[in-house]
Amino acid sequence: MTIFIDLYSEGNTFLHRLDPRVKIISVLLLSLLAFVLSTVYSLAALLAFIFLLLFLSRASMGRTWFALRFVLRFMALIVILWPIFDPAGTPVWAELGPVKVTEPAVWRGITSAVRVGCLACVWYILMFTTAQRDLVRALVRMGLRFDYGLTLAISLRFFPSFMATISSITDAQKARGLDFNRGGLIKRSKKHVAVLVPAVVAALRTADSLSLALQSRAYGARTDRTYMRQLKMRTFDYVALTIVTMLFIVPLTAKYLFLVHF
Amino acid sequence: MKALNMCDVTVRYPDTDRAALDEVTFEIDRGEIMLILGARGAGKSTLCMLTNGLIPHAVSCSLTGKVEIFGREVSEHTVAEHSVKVGIVFQEPENQLFCMSVEEEVAFGPENLAVERDELVDRVERALEIVGLKGYNEKPPSSLSGGQRQRLAIAAALSMQPEMLVLDEPTYALDPVGRIELYTLLADLKRKHDMTVVIAGRDAEEAADYADRVALFKRGRLVRVGTPEELLTVPDELRNIGVPPLQVSEISEAIRLKIHEFECRDITVEGLVSHAARTIENRRAAR
Incomplete structure (x- = not known):
């Protein structure tokens, strides 16, 4: 029985080499960005960027498909069901008894589906490129x-x-x-x-x-336990963190400070 | 100072009719390989857990008598304090390997003891080299074979730099080749690192060649202690405690039924063959 609890694929891409803390923070920022962006076009651009990263992570097709098929089904379900439960807006495209399908509702459905796609795929990048031990190590270094x-x-x-x-x-x-x-x-x-x-x-x-x-094996013997492998931030990690932070801050500032509709 | 000194020790688990160890007085010398033999319920695992303080500190039971590990009374020190003197490897390696890589597994113990990083790296590399797993650092333990996992469990104990290594039924899931590899490793630990090794098991077949002394246990009681030649060449001694006799001693026994003066106190096949050849020659000469 194959159990894909560990989605990690070994590799040597820049995503694999990134410090796991940078990856966790980046994934959190990009997830928040998916909520900041509200138009289908900006979300589609974010999804395209995430897909590019997913492609660059060089995850195997089998694993990618295993992970994506659930997301795609869920996205399709949102697109289909959203207009049925949200009849607000005009023009009305179709009407069948109490069920009314309007154009704005269809777009809202697509927007939400794309947002879900962004959220899922960005976390998959983290899982594909980070070994479980590094994830745990990073979480402990971040204060867990x-x-x-x-x-x-x-x-x-x-x-x-x-x-x-x-x-x-x-x-x-x-x-x-x-x-x-x-x-x-x-x-x-x-x-x-x-x-x-x-x-x-x-x-x-x-x-x-x-x-x-x-x-x-002396578990709990000392509170000042040491660690054999220490995570160390390099220039490359700081650059990546800065880029992702800017990617988050610029749309956020534009939206809430200059009221630009993204 | 003895590695282990037990005097009149009785261990009793809650809600049980008989003692797991019953008035046992027993010693293990430094630098020897001691083979503890007994059937299921003989008290082998209880004895193993006594050697590093899991009994009485971590296992619910009553303990009477005196147990000293390298001169330290077992109940006066914590398991962590005993762990730097005694490394223990349990029956199923699967259940004692909980880290995500070989390296982390071996480093776990010294990390808990707050060993400095440089020494940690050194200890991990040395332990992996001793057990023949050098280069496996990043591999997950689940990807290793049964024999390799057993050796990893030993490496995890060795990185604590103990003076005594205790193995509870270490050959449980190993094939014959794996068993020989394991015993060779343990003999090397004794020879090169002057380590005291305690092997608890139900089968004397391969271990007999490597043991300095053997202790026979039956239903919590120590039956006899002696050299392998004294105890393992008498099949009835082992049958009495529910352990299969050595094939060599069974063959000796079968020969003795035909040739009454045949008396072999050797536990190796080579010894038996040369002894049998000598006996046959003597009989021919006598005719």
């Missing part, structure tokens, strides 16, 4: 308590193992004749107890072993 960072790292590390355990238990129960597809909803749900209970027991055992392993 080490305990929480370690909890996050352990969760990410053990999630695929836990899914593999569930898969093995499911296969074992199937081999013993348990048919998960037969019967009504309640009956089928009850059958999953046969998977859930051993899976929870296995998870608790793992947690127990993990706690002993952590203590055996």
